[in-house]
Amino acid sequence: MINVFHIVSNKIWSGPEQYAYDLALRLRNDDNYYIEVVCKKSEAVFNKFRSLEIPVSILPLKGLTDLDSPVRFARLLKRGQNIIHVHTFHDAFAAIWAKHIAENPNTRIVLTLHGVNRPRINYLSKKVYRDLDRIVFVSQRSYDEFVPRITRLDRKKCVIVRDSVLPARSEKLAQAPQLRQQLGIGSDQALIMYHGRLSHDKGLDVLLRAITQLDSSKYHLVILGEGNHKYVAQQKAFIVANQLVHNVTFLGFSDNVQAYIRQCDFGVLPSVVPEALGLSNLEYMMHGKAHIATNNGAQLEYLENGKNALLVDPDNPYELAQAIEQLTTDAVLRSRIGMQARHDFNDHLNYDTFYKQMTELYASLFKAP
Structure with a gap:
């Protein structure tokens, strides 16, 4: 032993x-x-x-x-x-x-x-x-x-x-509240998710700048994670100033992230700094969800733009907004990318x-x- x-x-x-x-x-x-x-x-x-x-x-x-x-x-x-x-x-x-x-x-x-x-x-x-x-x-x-x-x-x-990443136990996945019902999100709105550390390195502020360009009736963004209090306060102030209060919900830290991932339509992980791997990316792939990532790190070793994810340049809210709009309005594309992502995860990333x-x-x- x-x-x-x-x-x-x-x-x-x-x-x-x-x-x-x-x-x-x-x-x-x-x-x-x-x-x-x-x-x-x-x-x-x-x-x-x-x-x-x-x-x-x-x-x-x-x-x-x-x-x-x-x-x-x-x-x-x-x-x-x-x-x-x-x-x-x-x-x-x-x-x-x-x-x-x-x-x-x-x-x-x-x-x-x-x-x-x-x-x-x-x-x-x-x-x-x-x-x-x-x-x-x-x-x-x-x-x-x-x-x-x-x-x-x-x-x-x-x-x-x-x-x-390990798949969560089925009984744990069943414990999370139903987000659409809890937040009053309509079936005609895309449920978008960000999870991870709340910091500029992870690109949360870039994501918030990006969604100001979107039709507010078409989406709701859920944010999971914790970060520096000053930084988080700045982002919440940005949300208020840009009239996004009804489109963005902070849920704080959760040890049951995968249960929330299963409920979203797609994820957004707009890291500004290069990722050494990107475990959050793999979590979306494991659950067959499309996601948007940046092209500046190891993501390029297992993600292909338009095939199993959408890739954008880091710190580019305009390009990110276009990618979000694409997945928000095209359910067929979301499904195709998510299915390929799950296949790739099961094949060689598990x-x-x-x-x-x-x-x-x-x-x-x-x-x-």
């Missing part, structure tokens, strides 16, 4: 936490693995992982200057075959220190990089890269932005394993494919060279 320890140090729930959660959910039912999570003292994150009914340890996880966390964590690594799976660069420090303190030669460290980021190239960072056993990139785009910029990096350690690749990676770390 292989012991897998996921370290997640964010205090809020975001993409890396969901990645670790979904993987832990699958690993806990796999007889080949023991799974445990290490996190900060954050009620939201701690309680979410505890719901999996697996061991969850709380450590400070303060980065390079934190010596307490690796000392305490090392106690978990004294025996067996151990994999420490970290999701941020600064958590790699704690993992490396803990490995050295534990003095167990059967301990490996895996870092998944969830963004499109250039690497740090100072002396200490290069030493961290050397001490890692695998660096996992969630797309070719994230790999290309990172790996060529580091001289003498062992590229055998660098692998691309595209992440995916979670079973990701899980098989990840567990094969885990097992390979203990095979003789």
Whole structure:
């Protein structure tokens, strides 16, 4: 049996936490693995992982200057075959220190990089890269932005394993309220959905500028997610100033997003910054929903304009408005794109494919060279 320890140090729930959660959910039912999570003292994150009914340890996880966390964590690594799976660069420090303190030669460290980021190239960072056993990139785009910029990096350690999303349980999908009925949305209005972090990076303000150009009788936009209070307040003020109050509803954070996706006509994900993968995109695809995305990140690796999505330039409200208008008025196009998206997800983007690749990676770390 292989012991897998996921370290997640964010205090809020975001993409890396969901990645670790979904993987832990699958690993806990796999007889080949023991799974445990290490996190900060954050009620939201701690309680979410505890719901999996697996061991969850709380450590400070303060980065390079934190010596307490690796000392305490090392106690978990004294025996067996151990994999420490970290999701941020600064958590790699704690993992490396803990490995050295534990003095167990059967301990490996895996870092998944969830963004499109250039690497740090100072002396200490290069030493961290050397001490890692695998660096996992969630797309070719994230790999290309990172790996060529580091001289003498062992590229055998660098692998691309595209992440995916797990389908929600049927009983959970049934728990969400009926949006059309709750919000009074008519059958002649398209129910449009945005979900994710509420920020300029994700393009929410671009989306709101875009819908000012649309016929207000033809759509209703539902927004799921949380963000910086000042930014959210600015967007709500924009909605009031542009008389969109009856066309836009903020529903806040939900841990049952897929239940809402199933009810929408199509989604809009207008990210301004390049996406390393775009798990939100995959959620629409999984449920057979058309969606609009930007063409500036790894979306281009699995989305084709007009086939399984509509793609637009980032930070371009005029082009985005045209795409929204197209899907709002053409139900046949929505259906065709959604059907193709579901086929592509089931064919090569599904979670079973990701899980098989990840567990094969885990097992390979203990095979003789």
